[in-house]
Amino acid sequence: MRVRAASVFSVFSVPSVVFLITGIALAQNEARPSVVMSLADPAPVIGVTGETELRIEVIDPPETPMPAPRVLSSTGQVEDLTREGPIKFTARYILPSSRFPQNAILVAEFAQPLLPLRGVTVVRLRAAATPALRTDPGAQVTIRVDDHEFGPQVAPADGMVRIPVVVPPGVEFAVARSINQYGKATEQVVDLQVPYSQRVLVAAPRTIAAGAVAEVAVYAVEPSGRAADASTLVLWAPGIRINPLGSRLPGEARFLVTAPTVLRDKSIRLEAMLAGQSTTRVATRIDLVPAPAAGLSLVPEAPQFGRAPSLRVFLGAQDAFGNSVDAGRAGVLVDGIPAEVEASLEGEPLVVLRAPSPTAQRAEVVVEGVLDSAHATLRVPLRYRASASRVGLSAASLTPRLTLTPRLGVFSNLSDHTGATLFVEAAIHRSARDPGLGLGLALGLVQTWFAAESQGGISRAALTTLPLLFQIRQRYLVADRVFLGFGAGGGFAVAFARVQTFGDSTFGASYGGAAETNLETGFLLGRAHLVLSLRYLLLYFATFSSGDDITGNAGGAIADLGYRLVW
Numbered sequence: 001m002r003v004r005a006a007s008v009f010s011v012f013s014v015p016s017v018v019f020l021i022t023g024i025a026l027a028q029n030e031a032r033p034s035v036v037m038s039l040a041d042p043a044p045v046i047g048v049t050g051e052t053e054l055r056i057e058v059i060d061p062p063e064t065p066m067p068a069p070r071v072l073s074s075t076g077q078v079e080d081l082t083r084e085g086p087i088k089f090t091a092r093y094i095l096p097s098s099r100f101p102q103n104a105i106l107v108a109e110f111a112q113p114l115l116p117l118r119g120v121t122v123v124r125l126r127a128a129a130t131p132a133l134r135t136d137p138g139a140q141v142t143i144r145v146d147d148h149e150f151g152p153q154v155a156p157a158d159g160m161v162r163i164p165v166v167v168p169p170g171v172e173f174a175v176a177r178s179i180n181q182y183g184k185a186t187e188q189v190v191d192l193q194v195p196y197s198q199r200v201l202v203a204a205p206r207t208i209a210a211g212a213v214a215e216v217a218v219y220a221v222e223p224s225g226r227a228a229d230a231s232t233l234v235l236w237a238p239g240i241r242i243n244p245l246g247s248r249l250p251g252e253a254r255f256l257v258t259a260p261t262v263l264r265d266k267s268i269r270l271e272a273m274l275a276g277q278s279t280t281r282v283a284t285r286i287d288l289v290p291a292p293a294a295g296l297s298l299v300p301e302a303p304q305f306g307r308a309p310s311l312r313v314f315l316g317a318q319d320a321f322g323n324s325v326d327a328g329r330a331g332v333l334v335d336g337i338p339a340e341v342e343a344s345l346e347g348e349p350l351v352v353l354r355a356p357s358p359t360a361q362r363a364e365v366v367v368e369g370v371l372d373s374a375h376a377t378l379r380v381p382l383r384y385r386a387s388a389s390r391v392g393l394s395a396a397s398l399t400p401r402l403t404l405t406p407r408l409g410v411f412s413n414l415s416d417h418t419g420a421t422l423f424v425e426a427a428i429h430r431s432a433r434d435p436g437l438g439l440g441l442a443l444g445l446v447q448t449w450f451a452a453e454s455q456g457g458i459s460r461a462a463l464t465t466l467p468l469l470f471q472i473r474q475r476y477l478v479a480d481r482v483f484l485g486f487g488a489g490g491g492f493a494v495a496f497a498r499v500q501t502f503g504d505s506t507f508g509a510s511y512g513g514a515a516e517t518n519l520e521t522g523f524l525l526g527r528a529h530l531v532l533s534l535r536y537l538l539l540y541f542a543t544f545s546s547g548d549d550i551t552g553n554a555g556g557a558i559a560d561l562g563y564r565l566v567w
Contacts, residue, residue, distance in 0.1 A: 032060070035118060037055065037056050038054075039093065044125070046099050050094070053092065054071070054093040054106065055089075056069060065083075073093070075096045075125075078093055080092045098197075103223075105219050118217060126166050126168045131165065133155075133160070133161050138155060139161075139178045141153050144175045145174045146171050170225065172191070196279060199221050199223065200219070200273060201219045202219075204216045206287060208257065208268070210261050210288065212259050213258050215254055216270065217252055218233045219252050230247045233275070235255045237257070240258065240260070243255065257270070257286070260288070270285070272284075292372035293372040293373065293374040296327065297315070297376060299435070300313045300353075310352050311355070313350060313353060315327035317374060318430075328341050329341075332368070333368045339351050362382060363382055364379045403440075403565065405425040406563060407422070407562035409558045412556055417448055418449060419447050419463075421444060421446045425441070426442075427439060428440065437475075440473065442471055446467065446558075459501040462498045464495065464497075465495045470490060474487065477524075481523050481524040482521070488515070489515065491513075493513070493514040495509065514555075516555075519534050521533075532561055532562075533559070536558070540554065
């Protein structure tokens with residue numbers, strides 16, 4: 001007689017075995033706090049029980065009452081967390097709808113000032129299956145799953161027999177035994193075709209601040225439900241520093257994750273797995289947020305009150321690493337009275353100042369802002385000037401974040417080397433502590449004409465130079481509408497020369513280094529700047545492709561006029 005498996009998993013309805021994994025560590029002969037988790041129904045059945053009560057209790061709590069925990073589950077759902085006492089909580093654990101044997105890892109995490117306090121329990125969810133076997137009519141058939149035997153059942157006339165069995169997690173094969181009416185026994189291994197279930201859970205914080213460190217715990221179990229070897233758990237993320245921290249509970253590995261200081265991405269993607277078992281890989285994300293504010297700026301839309309009865313003051317903030325911080329959380333006092341922080345149409349946080357009555361005989365309005373460890377003070381004069389009212393100054397005009405400046409000028413090396421220049425400069429101003437500091441890039445066109453000495457005699461040369469300069473500039477507001485600035489830059493340049501001697505022309509190209517220093521002054525307009533500047537340009541070129549050389553500096557002094565667009 002031959003026994004053959006003819007079906008796979010169908011509907012599961014199995015009692016489950018729940019066991020507790022907790023660790024109580026001792027430090028300096030004192031008991032550490034621990035978390036105990038248990039289920040009201042110790043044997044919930046997938047598809048039958050539906051849900052059961054989860055109980056959470058803190059032993060030797062570090063504080064009373066304890067804050068509400070965050071409860072995580074590798075499968076199923078935990079809902080309706082309720083406080084039952086200072087250190088006791090309950091919740092609904094809803095069993096998974098996937099009806100196959102699997103392990104559920106449940107973690108309760110309590111936030112603490114240094115490192116979180118966690119408890120873990122593993123629920124072994126067994127499931128029912130009904131394998132179909134074809135054998136001799138009238139044969140007695142039994143199936144052994146793990147250490148349990150199911151049956152016997154008598155095969156009907158068609159020889160197809162179905163035996164309900166209960167399969168615990170970690171068991172993938174059963175042994176079917178058939179004894180026919182003549183006493184002949186046959187055994188066959190039956191593949192239960194158990195689907196894969198996730199055996200790793202990552203307990204990570206929802207957010208982490210720039211430059212900060214946070215603890216991330218990884219939990220894993222073997223297919224049978226026993227705690228996995230913690231030394232085989234790995235955690236990694238591209239470009240992120242991760243250090244192992246040891247474990248306190250069975251099947252737990254803890255890590256310290258260091259967030260980047262400059263937040264180029266919105267989140268960190270972490271991956272965890274058991275070493276050498278790629279099917280256990282699981283991923284999670286931690287949102288990145290700025291560190292506490294270290295710099296706060298208060299920028300008025302005008303230097304003083306004009307005809308309008310109100311004036312807006314814009315708020316900006318950065319953390320210690322230069323990341324933008326939401327300044328809408330700042331506390332603001334106007335003349336010692338708390339003021340509401342509003343938002344502009346563009347979403348910028350601001351405070352609206354109201355001009356005091358002329359009878360108050362006051363000279364200024366004082367604005368103070370506090371956010372985390374940052375503090376700023378602004379004094380707005382109450383003097384009125386007609387020019388200030390005719391052309392209002394925007395916040396961008398006073399402290400721009402982005403600028404674009406076309407410049408047109410004349411060139412001279414204080415001899416016969418003269419010409420014209422055209423530069424286009426773009427700069428960014430991101431420092432809340434020093435809004436006058438800018439970094440930028442300038443692309444220029446310098447066209448010059450001069451006399452050249454060659455073997456053929458005196459020649460006339462035309463030189464077209466295209467410099468590309470990386471710039472740094474510092475600007476100071478020295479009056480209501482007048483600013484003064486200075487800066488420097490460096491980069492490279494490409495030059496094209498045309499040398500004409502007795503009617504014959506020679507063309508050549510070269511390249512070399514470029515540098516400049518500049519001094520500028522200007523006037524604030526409504527939404528732009530009018531800029532006057534003096535600069536000295538240094539240009540040193542290699543031998544031209546025509547064989548000609550320019551001895552010494554090919555640059556010189558430039559005086560130009562620019563119109564700066566600000567945002």
